[in-house]
Amino acid sequence: MSITSFTRRGLLAAGTALTLTFGTLTGAQAQTPPGVLIVGQIAEPKSLDPAAVTAVNDFRILMNVYDGLVRYKDGTLEVEPALATDWTISEDGTEYTFTLREGVSFHDGTPFNAEAVKFNFDRMLDESHPFHDTGPFPLAFFFSSVESVEAVDDLTVKFTLSEPYAPFLSNLAYPTGLLVSPAAVEQYGADFGRNPSGTGPFKFAEWRSNEAVVIEANPDYWDGAPELQAVVFRPITDANTRTAEMLAGGIDLMVEVPPVALSEFQGEAYTLHEQAGPHVWFLILNAKEGPFADKLVRQAANYAINKEALVNDVLEGTAEVAAGPTPPAFAWAYNDDLEPYPYDPEKAKELLAEAGAEGAELTFYVTEGGSGMLDPIAMGTAIQADLNAVGFDTKIETYEWNTFLGEVNPGLEGKADMAEMAWMTNDPDTLPFLALRSDAWPDKGGFNSGYYSNPEVDELLEAARVATDQDERAELYKQMQTIVQEDAPWVFVANWKQNAVTSERVENFTLQPSFFLLLDDVVKN
Amino acid sequence: MTGYILKRLLSAIPVLLGITVIVFAIMALIPGDPATAILGSYATPENVEKLNRDLGLDKPLVQQYFIWLGNMMGGDFGTSFSLNRPVLDEVVERFGATLVLAGTAFVLCSIFGIVAGVISAANQYGWGDKGITFAVLLGISIPSFFLGMMMILIFAVKLKWFPVSGMWPIYGDRDLWALIRHLTLPAIALAVVATGVIARLSRSAMLEVLRQDFIRTARAKGVHERGVIWRHALKAAMVSIIPVLGIQAGFVLSGAVYIEIVFQWPGVGRMLVDAILKRDILLVQGGVVLVAACYVLFNIAVDVAQSLLDPRIKT
Numbered sequence: 001m002s003i004t005s006f007t008r009r010g011l012l013a014a015g016t017a018l019t020l021t022f023g024t025l026t027g028a029q030a031q032t033p034p035g036v037l038i039v040g041q042i043a044e045p046k047s048l049d050p051a052a053v054t055a056v057n058d059f060r061i062l063m064n065v066y067d068g069l070v071r072y073k074d075g076t077l078e079v080e081p082a083l084a085t086d087w088t089i090s091e092d093g094t095e096y097t098f099t100l101r102e103g104v105s106f107h108d109g110t111p112f113n114a115e116a117v118k119f120n121f122d123r124m125l126d127e128s129h130p131f132h133d134t135g136p137f138p139l140a141f142f143f144s145s146v147e148s149v150e151a152v153d154d155l156t157v158k159f160t161l162s163e164p165y166a167p168f169l170s171n172l173a174y175p176t177g178l179l180v181s182p183a184a185v186e187q188y189g190a191d192f193g194r195n196p197s198g199t200g201p202f203k204f205a206e207w208r209s210n211e212a213v214v215i216e217a218n219p220d221y222w223d224g225a226p227e228l229q230a231v232v233f234r235p236i237t238d239a240n241t242r243t244a245e246m247l248a249g250g251i252d253l254m255v256e257v258p259p260v261a262l263s264e265f266q267g268e269a270y271t272l273h274e275q276a277g278p279h280v281w282f283l284i285l286n287a288k289e290g291p292f293a294d295k296l297v298r299q300a301a302n303y304a305i306n307k308e309a310l311v312n313d314v315l316e317g318t319a320e321v322a323a324g325p326t327p328p329a330f331a332w333a334y335n336d337d338l339e340p341y342p343y344d345p346e347k348a349k350e351l352l353a354e355a356g357a358e359g360a361e362l363t364f365y366v367t368e369g370g371s372g373m374l375d376p377i378a379m380g381t382a383i384q385a386d387l388n389a390v391g392f393d394t395k396i397e398t399y400e401w402n403t404f405l406g407e408v409n410p411g412l413e414g415k416a417d418m419a420e421m422a423w424m425t426n427d428p429d430t431l432p433f434l435a436l437r438s439d440a441w442p443d444k445g446g447f448n449s450g451y452y453s454n455p456e457v458d459e460l461l462e463a464a465r466v467a468t469d470q471d472e473r474a475e476l477y478k479q480m481q482t483i484v485q486e487d488a489p490w491v492f493v494a495n496w497k498q499n500a501v502t503s504e505r506v507e508n509f510t511l512q513p514s515f516f517l518l519l520d521d522v523v524k525n
Numbered sequence: 526m527t528g529y530i531l532k533r534l535l536s537a538i539p540v541l542l543g544i545t546v547i548v549f550a551i552m553a554l555i556p557g558d559p560a561t562a563i564l565g566s567y568a569t570p571e572n573v574e575k576l577n578r579d580l581g582l583d584k585p586l587v588q589q590y591f592i593w594l595g596n597m598m599g600g601d602f603g604t605s606f607s608l609n610r611p612v613l614d615e616v617v618e619r620f621g622a623t624l625v626l627a628g629t630a631f632v633l634c635s636i637f638g639i640v641a642g643v644i645s646a647a648n649q650y651g652w653g654d655k656g657i658t659f660a661v662l663l664g665i666s667i668p669s670f671f672l673g674m675m676m677i678l679i680f681a682v683k684l685k686w687f688p689v690s691g692m693w694p695i696y697g698d699r700d701l702w703a704l705i706r707h708l709t710l711p712a713i714a715l716a717v718v719a720t721g722v723i724a725r726l727s728r729s730a731m732l733e734v735l736r737q738d739f740i741r742t743a744r745a746k747g748v749h750e751r752g753v754i755w756r757h758a759l760k761a762a763m764v765s766i767i768p769v770l771g772i773q774a775g776f777v778l779s780g781a782v783y784i785e786i787v788f789q790w791p792g793v794g795r796m797l798v799d800a801i802l803k804r805d806i807l808l809v810q811g812g813v814v815l816v817a818a819c820y821v822l823f824n825i826a827v828d829v830a831q832s833l834l835d836p837r838i839k840t
Contacts, residue, residue, distance in 0.1 A: 038695060043799070047609040054563055136579035138563050141572060193609050209610070209618065210791035212695055232695055236789050237799065240674060245689045247682045371565045402557025402804055405568055434569075445571045 032252060035229040037506065037524050039517070040242045040251040044210055044235040047193030050178035051124050051137045056371075056424070059175040060255070060517040061213055061233050066178035066198030069098055069117070070169055072514050077278060077330055077426070079169045083112065083179060083199065093164030093468040100155040104222050106181035107204070108197040114151035119182040121149045121159075134190050139176040143168075164466035166473055167427035174426045175516075201226040201520035210235065226520040227508070246270075246501055252524060253509065254501045255517065259316035259375070265501045273500045275511035278329045279372055280322050280431065281422040283383070283491035286412040288451035291360035291392075296351045298488040301418075302341035304348035304390040305383055311494050314378045319494040324481040325436065326428050327495045329513040332470060333428040335478035338485055340492065348390040362387065362394045365408060365419035370401035372422035374496060380420060383491075411442035411449050419449065422496075424515065428477050433461050436484060452489030529832065533825045540821055541814070545597075548813045549590050552806045558582065559606050562804040580606060582806075593810065602811035607803040612811035616793060620816065622692055623785070623792035625704075627778045629712040634719035634777065635770055639759075641720070642727025642766075646735060647754050657724065664721035669780055673714040673787040680710060690789035711788040715780055719773040726769045730762040737761075771827065 032038050045058040050066055053059070069084040081087075084098035104112040122129045124140045145165040150158045161168065171177060184197035196204045201223070202215035216230040234251060236242040243261040246254040257265065257272075265272050285292040285301065292298050307321040320328075323338040352358050364387075366380035367373055377398065384394045397416070399407060408419045423431045433440065438453040440446025457480055464476035485492070500517075502509050507523040560576035561568045577583050584592070596603060602612035645657045681689040687710050693699050694707070734740065735758055743757045744750075782794030789795075793812060800808040 033696065044608065046607055052609070054565065054567075136576055138560075138572070138576055139567065141567075209608075209615070210796075211691065211693060234691070234695065236690060237795075238786055238789060241677070241690050241787060241789050244674075244677045244682050248685060248689045250689050250695075400557070402562050405561050405565075406556050409568055410570070442570075445569050447569065 032249065034505070034525055036232060037228050037230075037253060037519065037522060038232045038234060038251045040236050040245055040254040041233045042235070042239075042242070042256055043237055045213060045233075048196035048204065048207070048213070049134070049193035050175045050180065050198075051120075051140070052135060052193055053175070054138050056515055059515075061215070062175050062178055062198075063200075063516040064202045064231065064519050065196055065200045065204055065215055066175075066180065067200050068172050068174075068177040068179060069100075070173045070177075072170075072173050072512065072516075074518075075510070075512065076332075077170070077513055078332060079173050082173075087169075089468050093166070093466055094161045096159040096161070096168065097152070098157050098159075100157065101222060102155060104199055105220070106184070106197050106199050107218060108181050108184050110181045110183040110197070112179070112199055113154050114157040115154075116182050117157045117179060118149045118151045119185075120179050121146060123185065124176075131185050131189070134185060134192055137176075139174075142171045142174060142176050164468065166465050166467055167429040170427040173514075202228075202231060205230065221520070223520070227523045228519065231519055246503075249503070252503045252506050255498075257499050257501050259318045262316060262318075262499075269504050271502050271504070271506075271509075273502065273509065273511045274318075274497045275499075275513055275515075276320055276327070276329050276495050276497045277424065277513050277515045278327050278426065279422065279424045279496040279515075280325065280327050280492070281319070281372070281374060281379075281420075281494040281496065282322065282325070283493065284408070284412065284419045284421050284450040285489060285491065286417045286450050287453075287489055288413055290417045291355075291357045291362065292417055292450075294355045294357065295487060296355040297357045297360065298491075299341070300348040300351035300355070300357075300390065301387065301392075301491050302488050303344045303351065304392070305386045305491055305493070306343040307340060307493055308343060310379055310382055314375055314382055315494065318499060319374065319496045322492040322495045324485040324492055325432055325490065326477060326481050329495070330428040330477075333474045333477040335481040337478075338481055341485075341488075345386075345390045352391055358391045360392055362392050362418060363416040364394050364396050365404065365412075365416045366396050366398045367401050367404040367420055368398060370404065370422075372424045372496065373401070373420065374422070374494070376420050379493075383493075408449050409442065409447060411451065413451065418491075421449075421490075424496075426514065428473075429461070429465055432457075432477075432480060432484070433465065436489065437461055450489055452487065454483060454487055457483055457487075526833075530825075530829055533828065537821045537825060541818060544817045545594060545810075545814055546590075548810050549593065552804075552809055553586055555804075557804050559804045559806055562802075563606065593807075597811070597814070602815075603807040605800070605805050605808040607800065607805040607808065612807050613815075615796065615808065616812050616815050619791060619793040619796045619812075620819070622790060623778070623781055623794060625692075626708065626711055626715065626784065626790055626792060627774075627781045629708055630715035630719070630781075631774055631777050633712060633716040634723055634773065637716070638720040638723025638773075639727050639766060641724040643731055643754060643759055645724065645728040646731030649732065654728075661721040661724045664717045665725075667717065668783075669714055669718055670783040670787050672717060673711065673784055676710045676714055677787070692791055711784050711790055714787070715777060715784045718780065719777050722776075723766070723769060723773055727762065727766050730765040731758055733765075734758045734761045 041057055043057045045061055046053050050062045067082045069082060070079040071082040073080040083101050085101050086099040088097050100114060106112060123131045124137045125143060125146060126132060145161045145163055146159055147162045148160045152158050181197035185192045188195045194207055201218055201221045203218045205216045206214040213233040214230060217226045217228060219225045236245060239258040242254055243264060245251045247264060285298050287293055311319045311321055321340045323340040326334055328334045364384060367376045380396055384396055387394045412419060425431050435447040436452055437458050440448040441451055442449055460476045460480040464473045467473045498511055498515050500511055505525045508521045512518055559580060560573040564572055605612050605615055608615060641657050645654045648654045677689055680686045688707055692707050694703050740753060740758055743753050781792055785792040785795040793816060797809060797812050
């Protein structure tokens, strides 16, 4: 058929045209410029207003644009001065007086002073404040004990608390405590989140929706100008695509590398960073009813689960085995004497026999994903196998994250015997105070969904909250950890190590235990 | 004619109202609320209640529905919780990106699908036909998101011919070339399945036509074979190919969701997936209503066009 001759000619022409186009199209990939760090983020930020956001993803940008009164010392979770140079705490622990750093200005030129600090906290906490409507401020309850903020003079500000509250300083170091320019809030109102102004090492430059947030160096930064000229944060929600961008050189720094992709970054061209953080992954056990009402059975579950296998095989080494309720990242408050429950199925069987709970049926709530939950389905399945191996009869029920929270947070009573959970906190007080006290049972508005109750633990936690001396607090937390480990209200499973990969062009980058991304010392060649 | 168009437009109103009811009901029925999604681990009943109040979600559902509907009539689609910007701005911007991607893919699959189908039919059982049939089956069988990932791996990571993801370069000019460079891989990945379907159906439509008398007449009166195939036969076959194109346009648009996620294309599909996971009620509702309105208007336009072209359709 003559159609073929046409096709051949047509193909030739089409082929030539295609090759020509292709040459123009594909040309050498533009290298990312030196001095500009391109960061692969996991999502589009919600807002750049520190009082309005809750996600670590957003904090990664904010920590480079703003400062708080205090901050975490490099590589630790201990507070050190930032915009406050010094502070005193009253004897009864209810008055904090800060001396502010002199000569600091916000990026928009507004001077930083006591009035600015007062404006920030009043905006968040006082419903009658003219700019309270620039919220909502979902984490404002971090400062719910603040009764009043007073500008004593230009560089002195006094916080009065309704009751002693020891985590106050570390909450100030949290992104919710970052300070924004009052003038910028007055100018932009609810749009401040897209026109941010702080005092940090980088100034906001541009936000192209769903493409990039660009920040550039603040040459007048009080703590020394940053090395980089600019940082570009790109939201790349799909982990595979983020990995591909890193491999192709489209980004210089990638956060939250999926465990399965770690092997891609073994070569010289990349540096893999790891840092254990204030995170704990655990199983809530229902101590009110069913088999786990018996302490021996709860301990048996702790012995039965092979946590080494979970962190090494399921999580590919992206986590460490947890020993107790407090993550080791809180070095000052962590009890080094604790040893994790060993993997000992025989011991578990003995305990079960002693408790007469062989063959106990368990309902196990597993989630599909969620903040800090790591790989919950694979972990849940492995845990189920370990529990069944020692004589439990475990049945898994899987829920989507939001639904899961809606089931677990109101308490497990009448529904389940155990549930997966993970927390990331900024102070050793937060998690045990909200999830282990008798006064934190769900009906009292807490997160103690397994109804653990031990008056001794309650007492230690209450005492630690009002103690303003750090050593004294540390001692109380250490005692609490020993008791809680023995009582086993949870199965203590893992502490997540945050990871990141940088290309060989990036220097001086380190991850922080706070999980914040601090870029002021980073160099890119 | 004007009467017909007016009638069709009026009949769209109950459809759109029905869509608002359904999407509102679905968002109200699925477990989890925006406050829980925002607060995560900190979602105590007390915090959730306060945040829901701040977000205006503490009113009875029926009241919420009518507030939303009333605002929407006035052009106010509300503000997205998760992105903190007006729903309308976000949806319009995202829908534009989807149209660029899906439109390109649609053009690609129409041209390549029809050409492949015609060549296949003209060489029935020949090598060209067998080759195309094999390629088409392969194309139909590969899930588009997998194909997309493989294309990224080969053409972006290994060969570095194209960028991995996104719609525009982070640096450099936002010109047409930059767009084409970013568009090539996702548009091809999205077009492959539809190309296969169109090629198969064009082939059978052509074979049908090629058997008819007027083709024999054309050949008999000495029309060049190329003319017979492309001018006489294809013209007649288009009558049954065009409805297929219409259906495939819908598939391409909905298939864009996967491709947008794999290639991080800032389109409306990816936006809706993110919004559902974050329980961003207003963004999901507004997005669905606007996209549905576009579909409805598109369908009316197609019907009107058809009635103009084909007098047999009663107006």
